[in-house]
Amino acid sequence: MNRAETEAPPESPPLARRIVQEDGVVVEHENFQGDYRLLRLQAPAITPLVQPGQFLHLKAPHAAESLLRRPFSIYQAADGVVSILYKDIGRGTRAMTFLRPGETLNLLGPLGTGYPLEDRGTFPVLVAGGYGMAALYLLAKRHPNRGIAFFGGATPGDILCVPEFEALGWEVRVTTIDGGLGMQGKVTVAIDAWLAEIDETVRPEFYACGPNAMLKAVGDHALARDALAWLSMDRNMGCGVGACLTCVQKLHTEEGGWTWARVCREGPVFETRRILWDEEKAT
Amino acid sequence: MTPVQAAPDLRVNLGGIAMKNPVMVASGTFGYGPEYADLVDLNQLGAMVVKGIHLEPTRGNETPRTFETASGLLNAIGLPNPGFDGFVKTYMPFLRQYDVPVIVNIWGRTVDEYAEVARRFNDVDGVHGLEINVSCPNIKEGSALFGTDLDMFRRVVDAVRARTRLPVIPKLAPNVGDIRAFACAAEACGANAISLINSFPALAIDAETRRPELANVTGGLSGPAIKPIALKLVWEAARAVSIPVVGIGGIFNATDAIEFLIAGADAVAIGTANFTHPGTAMETVRGIAEYLDRHGLARVGDLVGTLAA
Numbered sequence: 001m002n003r004a005e006t007e008a009p010p011e012s013p014p015l016a017r018r019i020v021q022e023d024g025v026v027v028e029h030e031n032f033q034g035d036y037r038l039l040r041l042q043a044p045a046i047t048p049l050v051q052p053g054q055f056l057h058l059k060a061p062h063a064a065e066s067l068l069r070r071p072f073s074i075y076q077a078a079d080g081v082v083s084i085l086y087k088d089i090g091r092g093t094r095a096m097t098f099l100r101p102g103e104t105l106n107l108l109g110p111l112g113t114g115y116p117l118e119d120r121g122t123f124p125v126l127v128a129g130g131y132g133m134a135a136l137y138l139l140a141k142r143h144p145n146r147g148i149a150f151f152g153g154a155t156p157g158d159i160l161c162v163p164e165f166e167a168l169g170w171e172v173r174v175t176t177i178d179g180g181l182g183m184q185g186k187v188t189v190a191i192d193a194w195l196a197e198i199d200e201t202v203r204p205e206f207y208a209c210g211p212n213a214m215l216k217a218v219g220d221h222a223l224a225r226d227a228l229a230w231l232s233m234d235r236n237m238g239c240g241v242g243a244c245l246t247c248v249q250k251l252h253t254e255e256g257g258w259t260w261a262r263v264c265r266e267g268p269v270f271e272t273r274r275i276l277w278d279e280e281k282a283t
Numbered sequence: 284m285t286p287v288q289a290a291p292d293l294r295v296n297l298g299g300i301a302m303k304n305p306v307m308v309a310s311g312t313f314g315y316g317p318e319y320a321d322l323v324d325l326n327q328l329g330a331m332v333v334k335g336i337h338l339e340p341t342r343g344n345e346t347p348r349t350f351e352t353a354s355g356l357l358n359a360i361g362l363p364n365p366g367f368d369g370f371v372k373t374y375m376p377f378l379r380q381y382d383v384p385v386i387v388n389i390w391g392r393t394v395d396e397y398a399e400v401a402r403r404f405n406d407v408d409g410v411h412g413l414e415i416n417v418s419c420p421n422i423k424e425g426s427a428l429f430g431t432d433l434d435m436f437r438r439v440v441d442a443v444r445a446r447t448r449l450p451v452i453p454k455l456a457p458n459v460g461d462i463r464a465f466a467c468a469a470e471a472c473g474a475n476a477i478s479l480i481n482s483f484p485a486l487a488i489d490a491e492t493r494r495p496e497l498a499n500v501t502g503g504l505s506g507p508a509i510k511p512i513a514l515k516l517v518w519e520a521a522r523a524v525s526i527p528v529v530g531i532g533g534i535f536n537a538t539d540a541i542e543f544l545i546a547g548a549d550a551v552a553i554g555t556a557n558f559t560h561p562g563t564a565m566e567t568v569r570g571i572a573e574y575l576d577r578h579g580l581a582r583v584g585d586l587v588g589t590l591a592a
């Protein structure tokens with residue numbers, strides 16, 4: 001495990017976090033890779049507050065009929081500029097594709113409770129699918145330790161940011177369903193292979209963001225090895241700040257029952273032991 | 284020397300609740316206050332209506348709970364809440380810090396439950412009024428009936444009125460044959476004001492999967508899509524009663540709010556717009572003041588019910 005030498009000291013978890021509303025000014029908007037676009041926004045009030053795993057809730061212009069904001073993980077945050085990587089999948093993200101430099105869009109952020117940055121003497125294992133590579137980038141940058149990252153996708157176009165993670169000192173292993181890049185299959189295939197390689201003394205700690213099935217699989221791997229797994233859950237959102245109760249996720253309670261938690265406030269990151277998956281029987 | 288024109292008087296007395304301006308936030312769209320405290324100055328609100336409170340904690344519906352439609356939002360949250368005790372313990376100390384009337388939205392599954400939750404709020408310091416949610420379309424066990432059956436509606440308002448010392452504001456459902464009958468019944472039962480409208484029962488379908496978009500199947504529609512419906516119902520109700528009326532439904536800016544005042548509302552509440560822009564209520568207060576100034580009106584009351592029809 002290497003210490004990160006180049007980075008600023010990791011910040012403490014967002015205890016006294018603050019939310020800001022700010023008009024972000026588009027400074028750059030371009031095709032990033034595959035179906036993803038990079039949107040960089042000047043947002044000097046939000047940027048310094050950002051913790052890894054937090055998100056922005058933004059109001060896309062050019063979509064008058066669409067009332068709600070849309071959540072996006074913060075990819076990078078430095079020098080007064082925040083950026084996101086996004087994919088056009090519906091009316092809000094379609095409208096975002098028309099954004100041009102100099103335009104403003106209203107932002108709420110940074111929102112949510114992100115990944116913990118404590119050094120528990122564990123070996124960090126990042127697992128990402130889809131926009132998860134963006135969501136994990138700041139963690140990769142600010143985590144006190146360096147480890148390994150597993151990126152999974154359907155095709156090579158889905159695999160983002162490999163050079164960026166390598167530049168931060170992480171080993172990156174890729175899987176694609178079509179076998180066009182890296183190992184063929186799901187990301188768990190590569191994780192299994194790695195777990196078989198490593199020696200017993202390595203204590204992994206997982207940090208994941210991606211499709212639900214992937215998160216569940218990562219959680220199961222962690223449970224099997226008595227390791228921690230921090231999973232970033234994706235839920236459709238309304239307000240983004242905890243008021244509307246749209247984004248709720250079932251969590252186990254200590255008494256053996258369950259309770260709802262707000263993904264926008266208590267989450268999006270939860271430790272896998274707390275999550276009550278939909279297929280489990282809730283009582 | 285020209286006299287300095289005084290700022291317009293925005294104060295409203297809502298059936299005994301003294302408000303510094305006519306702009307409130309609608310139940311279920313502003314949480315219990317702390318959710319938005321970082322972003323806006325709560326002291327600028329005319330009043331705060333908190334999310335519906337029941338006797339006992341309630342979990343609410345499965346997900347998905349909301350779905351965005353054209354200029355609207357469909358929701359079936361299912362009234363999750365911390366229950367009376369949880370609300371009073373967790374949120375009242377926070378709310379008491381502000382110089383803003385707190386109106387608690389209450390609901391029950393039976394007439395007795397409504398009456399009991401109303402009674403318990405008599406002893407809670409810092410609560411200024413009770414809004415009765417008889418019109419939530421989401422609870423299967425009877426609340427839909429309370430809002431649309433005139434006899435059931437009377438029984439609930441009567442029961443709450445009999446148990447509380449606080450001003451009572453029944454919140455009317457929009458899906459009734461004659462809104463005036465419900466407005467008049469509320470007044471006859473001793474309500475201090477009425478509010479309307481709650482969200483409109485509606486359905487959204489995913490054509491590909493042939494499934495409903497909401498776990499609850501149906502939900503309540505809110506947002507600009509329902510504003511013209513709400514304006515018509517407020518206009519009808521306001522002319523039928525002499526108690527104050529709170530206009531709700533699709534208000535996204537000061538102009539929307541002013542339209543409700545012209546239709547006869549004494550105050551307005553901002554709902555879905557809070558999700559889009561948390562500062563909508565504050566901007567609406569400023570916009571109303573500016574409008575009164577521009578039209579040479581000294582008091583906000585001078586605008587109420589002035590539809591030239």
Ligand SMILES: Cc1cc2nc3c(=O)[nH]c(=O)nc-3n(C[C@H](O)[C@H](O)[C@H](O)COP(=O)(O)OP(=O)(O)OC[C@H]3O[C@@H](n4cnc5c(N)ncnc54)[C@H](O)[C@@H]3O)c2cc1C
Pocket residue numbers: 055070071072073074084085086087088089090091092093094131134135233234235236237268
């Ligand atoms: C915490 C969080 C972080 C996110 N980070 C990113 C990110 O960094 N980059 C990125 O591209 N996307 C991210 N998303 C997803 C993004 O918010 C959605 O893609 C976006 O809201 C879709 O808006 P739309 O109007 O284009 O689609 P809509 O028209 O709203 O939806 C189109 C279709 O996609 C489905 N859909 C909508 N939202 C989601 C969702 N959140 N998950 C799965 N399906 C959905 C809808 O049900 C519908 O079928 C994140 C979501 C969350 C909750």
Ligand SMILES: Cc1cc2nc3c(=O)[nH]c(=O)nc-3n(C[C@H](O)[C@H](O)[C@H](O)COP(=O)(O)O)c2cc1C
Pocket residue numbers: 244309310311312334335356358360362388416419454480481482504505506507509531532533534552553554555556
């Ligand atoms: C997410 C959501 C939750 C709501 N919860 C409640 C509630 O608990 N009690 C209630 O009386 N009305 C509730 N409402 C209805 C609103 O208070 C309001 O009457 C309705 O949304 C119409 O106003 P709008 O178009 O400005 O949103 C809720 C509305 C939304 C969108």
Ligand code: FES
Pocket residue numbers: 236237238239240241242243244245246247248262263264265
């Ligand atoms: S999105 Fe409204 S509570 Fe989370």
